[in-house]
Amino acid sequence: MIARAExxxxxxxxxxxxxxxxxxxxxxxxxxxxxxxxxxxxxxPQVGRIVISANTQQAQYAxxxxxxxxxxxxxxxxxxxxxxxxxxxxxxxxxxCTGDSPQLHPTLVNRLAATLEEQGVDAVxxxxxxxxxxxFLLMRTSVRDGLVQYMQAGGRKVTTWLEQLPLAVHEARDIxxxxxxxxxLAELSAASAHxxxxxDADPRSPSTVESL
Numbered sequence: 432m433i434a435r436a437e438x439x440x441x442x443x444x445x446x447x448x449x450x451x452x453x454x455x456x457x458x459x460x461x462x463x464x465x466x467x468x469x470x471x472x473x474x475x476p477q478v479g480r481i482v483i484s485a486n487t488q489q490a491q492y493a494x495x496x497x498x499x500x501x502x503x504x505x506x507x508x509x510x511x512x513x514x515x516x517x518x519x520x521x522x523x524x525x526x527x528c529t530g531d532s533p534q535l536h537p538t539l540v541n542r543l544a545a546t547l548e549e550q551g552v553d554a555v556x557x558x559x560x561x562x563x564x565x566x567f568l569l570m571r572t573s574v575r576d577g578l579v580q581y582m583q584a585g586g587r588k589v590t591t592w593l594e595q596l597p598l599a600v601h602e603a604r605d606i607x608x609x610x611x612x613x614x615x616l617a618e619l620s621a622a623s624a625h626x627x628x629x630x631d632a633d634p635r636s637p638s639t640v641e642s643l
Contacts, residue, residue: 433544439520440478440540442470443566444530445486445502445512455488457530459619462626466613469533471495477540478526482519484512508587509566510578517575526569529612533626535567536609543569543601552597560604565589567610570596 444457444467457467471481481497486505493499500519502511513527524547526540539557547555547569554570556563566589574596581592603609613619 432541433524433548434479435477435540436479437522438478438524438526438540438544438569439522439572440474440481441513441516441520441525441527442467442474442481442483442497442530443509443512443516443527444492445484445509455491456613457485458488458491459616460623461533461613461619462623462628464628466533466619467492467530468495470528470530470535471497473533473535473537474526474528474540476537479522482516483530484516486512507582508589510582510587510589510592514575514578514582517572517578520572520575523572524569525572526567528567531613532567532609532611533613533622534609534611536603536606539567539603539606539609540569542603543567546599546601547571550599552599554593554596555599555601556593557601557603557606557610559607559610561607563590563600564603564610565593568593 458465461469474481483492483497483499485492485499486501489499489501498519500516503515504511517525528535543555553574554568556565556568578592586592613622
């Protein structure tokens with residue numbers, strides 16, 4: 432089994448959040464806590480270290496003590512954030528997910544790691560029973576060189592790049608809810624009404640987060 436210490440978690444927080452009027456979505460509050468902190472707390476026990484990909488509010492993200500990496504070339508979508516973040520990864524494996532997925536399952540990384548080892552592939556992502564979830568991706572860090580070449584050739588689509596790799600898809604319909612992605616302020620507000628409020632809110636939570 433791949434050891435936790437051999438995996439770096441990458442939180443992708445550099446999106447433009449057009450459907451949230453351009454606010455920094457992972458820093459928006461869900462039940463009184465930044466979205467990204469919900470994700471981070473679920474990811475931390477599964478990996479050895481965390482790197483955050485963020486193009487704004489870097490000081491806010493850095494308050495949790497993680498490495499914060501800015502896209503070397505802005506406007507390249509999630510792959511731009513991933514390729515830059517992988518440059519800061521020193522472990523042989525990396526797991527990336529979005530910073531606005533607060534129900535990340537606590538066993539997902541281990542499940543993907545088992546599939547990657549069993550099938551001897553370079554990357555694996557889940558299928559939730561309805562669709563694939565390529566931004567919940569466990570990969571060998573060595574795939575970065577090929578990703579650089581893909582992007583230098585003008586490639587930007589995550590799935591097209593992944594199709595070039597030895598790849599596996601992990602069946603995850605039993606944890607489909609863990610891939611919840613909140614894209615609008617209305618969705619965030621509705622989720623807040625049903626999400627448990629943390630009794631021990633982190634005092635280092637960003638003070639500039641916009642309340643709903």
